[in-house]
Amino acid sequence: MNTADLRLPVDVPSTALFTDQYELTMLQAALRAGTAGRRSVFEVFTRRLPDGRRYGVVAGTGRVLDAVENFRFDAGVLGFLRERGVVDEATLQWLADYRFSGDVWGYPEGEVYFPGSPIMRVEGSFAECVLLETVILSILNHDSAIAAAASRMSSAAGDRPLIEMGARRTHELGAVAAARAAYVGGFSSTSDLAAGFRYNIPTVGTAAHAFTLLHDSERDAFRAQVDSLGRGTTLLVDTYDVAEAVRTAVEITGPELGAVRIDSGDLLLVAHRVRQQLDELGARDTKIVVTSDLDEYAIASLAAAPVDAYGVGTQLVTGSGHPTCSMVYKLVARAESADPNAPLTPVAKKSSGGKTSIGGRKWAARRLDAYGVAETEVVGTGPVPDELAGRQLLVQLVKGGEVVGREPLDAVRDRHAAARANLPLSATQLSRGEPVLPTEYVHERSGN
């Protein structure tokens, strides 16, 4: 399928082009040098959490599985690479047959992570693994950043539902992934229809200020909305005067009015006033939704206010100050020859300028304290100590090229809630601090 000629804004025929050019030039050079077939282990990890954050949230794993499955070089892509002279004919021929045939292990989606956690591990020939670097990092870095912000917001919101409404503040397809990641992090619904279509996330929405302004009066607008959407709808009450709008709203609907939405002003003050007014008007079951430039701190500050739901846009889709993670995809071990039985040698960058990492294929386990609460993230090479064998974090996601780790998004969302609940209480403090679990490295003495 090549959709380029339809001139859709979305017209990348497969995931294979979500790739930095150097992945292909490395492939070409390795094919020619005879090193492309060396068995290799790449790992995704981060050296640090965003400044002040207590934990990270793995999100995007399901999208990575889709991307790996659809990573193929069709005629249109190969023609582009040939025309541009990106790689030589031998490499193009190799790419034409490309199908990832290796293994992927990873933290299950929704799990929390810490500096050094081996979030994903990709094993196969160097050639087949190196090509996946860019798209895997794009997905995990974006989605995990959004999920981390969503998790903090949902923790601040407690039992009150959160609505994701940031589509207009980010790339139109980034928005779809953001809605998915927000759901993983604890949001209940999204305004984004594409996210409902693609991921079956509940969608919500009623009206904007434009609808009120379109009509000759606020009363006309409210009546038009209620006539069409019913008394259970949410009326936006801050186009002109909030108190007058609330009075008009309840006049039209009676006490069955579903909700009012407040999108500007001092939300704490206005919510209290509106609650009192609604109660006085007998609309005791009418809910209050607030939606103006909220982040986790604003949500927390409204904890004692009579607010029933929060709509969050900008700060959600921009990761609340941290729009990306710093996950990297590093070669940590490779065979010394293309012989499939050649042993693996740990490798790592070693220059003095920083960005060093730990070589060797890693396992990870979470040690619990006497009360069953997570205490330490243990990352090691070599054999797993017996006492941690049952607490290992990595699960198999792809086996011999076959995706085996796909799961429903609700299971992922539940996993995140459970993983967060198992962290020390300080995890949900919004204040800046150290990662809530220390990472302990268990090194094997020799190579693995």
Place this chain on the structure above:
Amino acid sequence: MNTADLRLPVDVPSTALFTDQYELTMLQAALRAGTAGRRSVFEVFTRRLPDGRRYGVVAGTGRVLDAVENFRFDAGVLGFLRERGVVDEATLQWLADYRFSGDVWGYPEGEVYFPGSPIMRVEGSFAECVLLETVILSILNHDSAIAAAASRMSSAAGDRPLIEMGARRTHELGAVAAARAAYVGGFSSTSDLAAGFRYNIPTVGTAAHAFTLLHDSERDAFRAQVDSLGRGTTLLVDTYDVAEAVRTAVEITGPELGAVRIDSGDLLLVAHRVRQQLDELGARDTKIVVTSDLDEYAIASLAAAPVDAYGVGTQLVTGSGHPTCSMVYKLVARAESADPNAPLTPVAKKSSGGKTSIGGRKWAARRLDAYGVAETEVVGTGPVPDELAGRQLLVQLVKGGEVVGREPLDAVRDRHAAARANLPLSATQLSRGEPVLPTEYVHERSGN
């Protein structure tokens, strides 16, 4: 076309679902109330620039035109909306025939903007215009944020080329749009093959640390790369010891080595040392590329260093601290009836809580000083003063539903360079400050 069943990560069949649900529920209510056909004017503008920024950069316009052209509700989309009960049957029938038939005017892409600039104006029936809000804002808010960061970086880099390499730090399709916006803002090339494919932007890339680690020695790796990619390639020299790597590199290639890349450490110091070493080895024409966590400040700090090109990733695709703009899409005027000849009435939100705006269809012009340098952004309603008639900023992009404003990306890139060059010199200071042009409002006394 419905690509959903291919399970591609990219499978939204048209741009119509990049839409907040409330656009459709407003449509339903307005159709029922008989107000959907009222002629309406929506405008995109921002109330402020990101804190400390001197100017904004309009980017994404070309992508908006693609999105408007492909905004259609096919059977798959209508089936989804029906199944979910998003809107009623009458609305679904209306949507099935949807084609935008109105007009769009806007600042040409690449132009600079300021608070209050009417960046885009969409005119038609309320129904056909309101639906476009979300996707237009998604595109402009994302792309303009990246272009603004790119513009600051290219201004800091002067004549040295900038390579966009942030794909791994953002959503995989956000990355493609980011590469496009970076090119508009002055970048020369991208690592992202999809951006090369989709927008014909030059792509570059050679090798990562993994390539060196794959081989038995750095010498083997360099030889493999040079054998395949030629002596003009760029060798990455900071996997182990930089000085040794540079020596090995020049031993293998001789003085024809294209470039070395430094991706860690104190770039200022290392660049000076490497330049000296290269010169001593006779490789006087070998260039130095630096690529480690750069932003506009780091680029500026390397102005006196012997650096030939910069690669920028994270800070580019995250807008260097401002990953989104605060552009809104507001109804500013509408007819009082569905009669196509009914006069337009200016409208605006007026509640005390902020977010107020100025009603009425606006024009904009840039006033120059005696030296021909931009002095004031003038925004008004009603007739354009004669002295500004030739300096108007809005151009027609869509006429009666037909796209008339498409243009080559290189023309957009050139326009941005020219627009920036016409601003007062303080525009290119990186320090925080006020917008470099004040916005002056020229109000018409009565409605238009």
